[in-house]
Amino acid sequence: MSARLIYRNTADSAAIHTSTAEVDFDKTVDLGAHGLRAGDVIKWEASGKHSTTTGTPTLTLKFKIGTIVVASSGALTCANDASSLPWQLNGSCTIRVGGASATGSTDARCFLATAASTDLTAIIRTAVSGNQATQTLAKVSAQWSASSASNTTTLENLRVWIENSAS
Numbered sequence: 001m002s003a004r005l006i007y008r009n010t011a012d013s014a015a016i017h018t019s020t021a022e023v024d025f026d027k028t029v030d031l032g033a034h035g036l037r038a039g040d041v042i043k044w045e046a047s048g049k050h051s052t053t054t055g056t057p058t059l060t061l062k063f064k065i066g067t068i069v070v071a072s073s074g075a076l077t078c079a080n081d082a083s084s085l086p087w088q089l090n091g092s093c094t095i096r097v098g099g100a101s102a103t104g105s106t107d108a109r110c111f112l113a114t115a116a117s118t119d120l121t122a123i124i125r126t127a128v129s130g131n132q133a134t135q136t137l138a139k140v141s142a143q144w145s146a147s148s149a150s151n152t153t154t155l156e157n158l159r160v161w162i163e164n165s166a167s
Contacts, residue, residue, distance in 0.1 A: 003163040013156075019144065024064075040095045047157045073124070078114060086113050090109055095132075109121065138160055
């Protein structure tokens with residue numbers, strides 16, 4: 001079985017800032033046409049940059065399919081006066097049961113650079129469930145703990161692969 005690349009963005013997303021609400025980046029891929037079933041694997045690599053100038057806010061990054069949270073970094077504390085530091089959220093989700101009562105198992109890793117010598121890594125292992133028949137849009141979101149135009153993050157790369165069990 002080999003994974004086939006089904007999406008890669010060709011331009012950076014719009015920046016997310018000035019909000020404490022969870023906001024989806026404007027780069028998405030519709031998985032609905034790929035007929036996901038038990039044994040299929042969704043793989044993703046998301047990366048971007050973040051900057052801050054107001055204290056040490058936290059940043060939460062998520063990979064979602066519709067409203068189903070497939071992987072979440074949890075709140076990671078950013079460095080004060082950070083400028084264009086990188087982040088990555090990479091992982092895979094194996095579909096256990098497809099359709100309206102879908103379940104899956106996720107293994108993911110989130111990396112957030114916080115300073116020249118300190119980095120944060122979150123290892124994510126979780127079970128997911130939801131209606132795969134209606135939740136088909138894969139996307140990445142970000143949420144700041146403090147609203148400031150200086151707290152900004154951009155999604156620079158999003159790549160999504162599907163490995164079908166019948167391939």
